[in-house]
Amino acid sequence: MKSLIDILDFTVEEIDELLVVANDIIADPKKYSEMCKGKKLATLFFEPSTRTRLSFEAAMYELGGNVLGFSEAASSSSAKGESVADTAKMISCYADIIAMRHPKEGAPLVAAMNASIPVINAGDGGHNHPTQTLTDLLTINREKGRFDNLKIGFCGDLKFGRTVHSLINAMSRYEGNKVYLVSPTELKLPDYVKKDVLDKKNIEYIETQSLDEVMPELDILYMTRVQRERFFNEEEYLRLKDRYILVPEKLTNAKEDLIIMHPLPRVNEISVKVDEDKRACYFRQALYGKYIRMALILKLLKEAGTI
Amino acid sequence: MNIDSIKDGFVIDHITAGRGMRIYELLELDKIDCPVAIIMNAGSKKMGKKDIIKVDGNVPLNLEVIGYADPKVTVNIIKDSKLCEKLTIPMPETLTNVIFCKNPRCITSVEQELEHIFKLTDRDENVYRCIYCETKASL
Structure with missing residues (x-):
């Protein structure tokens, strides 16, 4: 079955x-x-x-x-x-x-x-x-028209963000993609994903804490929510939850054909003012x-x- | 017990030095009542140092456990004080209820009757992962 x-x-x-x-x-x-x-x-x-x-x-x-x-x-x-x-x-x-x-x-x-x-x-x-990964793939398929040679930025909670792990896994099966991992140290992509997926499939990637630094290069920006329910420690959640907030000013240097994705629900990591930007595609994604x-x-x- | 002579039993040889006790635990040799010897840090031309386990008695031997714990070992089966078989143990593809998942987020942590199943996911690195949550087994 x-x-x-x-x-x-x-x-x-x-x-x-x-x-x-x-x-x-x-x-x-x-x-x-x-x-x-x-x-x-x-x-x-x-x-x-x-x-x-x-x-x-x-x-x-x-x-x-x-x-x-x-x-x-x-x-x-x-x-x-x-x-x-x-x-x-x-x-x-x-x-x-x-x-x-x-x-x-x-x-x-x-x-x-x-x-x-x-x-x-x-x-x-x-x-x-x-099925979130399939949703993400259909979004990329419809909005970018291809799965290869893309520069994909993942931002926020890359440790507990299962959608991130699955999408990295799925995109690693296509040629020429480069991955930008933007997160605080505490929420970095787990080593086993780097080793078993990115390294094994020779996917180029960089890790950084600065979204501004990589923004101009990105074809896709995948924002994530810091999920309260994944923390055993409330204090750590409160300390990390507002680290990355996407506001229109941060998109000034971004590509014109960038697409901004988010698995939703969002809390405050994407300002509602970004919704008006044609590059925001998270509701179409839904x-x-x-x-x-x-x-x-x-x-x-x-x-x-x-x- | 004279550890050099076994009448009916087996010798697990070429164990990576330091893993002997873990194999002893995994094989549950503490629960049998025949003579068992663990020799640790024995000299070895091939390995430098090695551990050896000798069991004098007809006890069931779980080869899967040995293949998981240390695929480099050889198992010598002794019958009537003579070596009758020398086995190398392949790494098993699956381990069922041999090792247990310790991830508190895994479904096995709340459903007590579920079998704990680990699959070999990287033969070169000897990596086994829980089939449910993919947590890596640690020896």
Whole structure:
């Protein structure tokens, strides 16, 4: 049973195929409006999320399907002590596909090992968030038209930012990209990502604490939020949360065709004044998230023989 | 126990110096009641120094554990005081319930009945990672 737990579960060809379908959905949404008629998506969200859950639900509704599920652990049987494995087996009786978010790393993999229907990892703690990566890839595909020879700046929390790790992993499979890692020392990209991904694939990268210094070179600026929920120590969170705040003045030396991405939600790391800049594409990015999830649901249900 | 002569048992030889005790722990040799000898920092022409474990008794031997802990070792199986087999141990692709994930954010930290499974992700560097959270195993 094909599931999506890690972005590396999909080959470059499979990702290309998803992008083609997503672009076709954008061009002609009506063609897809009944493709999942009578099918059910279970959204099992053991951790709060607005964007990811709603984009999955919107995706399924726009494919003509239905949605069931829960949006916090307190309203599920896990509050009574049910295991992830049992939840997955039980939901397999009621739905055709699962989208799961869980605060513990590896929970969606446990679900996929026990479910008889496809499982999509909708975020497992600070570990993986492959549909955000697919969203990011569709955004780059539509806004830049290519995945190679790009100068990509990642700014903010590069330590706990799972979207950053996954996107670096995905972009490392394409030629000629250069990565700029902008973060305070405490939130640097973990060594294992540098060693296992960037070094192993000979990706050129530089680490710096200054966003201003690298801004003129960037084709893509990927901003991230410093996530309160990833810190065991509140004081450290408060000390680091406002380190990088993107305001219009900081974009003076940036390229005209730069794109500014952010997985959202933002707190204050991007000023609302930047929203008016045509280079800000984070709300379009959120929209693309729905289309790529539609393409993903279709792919997994087709491979499962459900549609 | 005369550590030079074993009737029925095995000798784990060419253990990287300093790893003998860890292999002893991983093989749970403290739980068996036959004679066991650990020789540490023995001289070796090939390795300079090495550790050796000798077990005189028919006890089950988990070769996977040895392959994980030190793939350079050789295991000599002794029967009727004679060397009957000399084994080199390949690194296992997967380890199940041999080592345990210590990441407090891993699903295994809250679901007690889950098997702890580690996969070999880098053969050159002898790296095993938890299949759930990808945390690197430390020997």
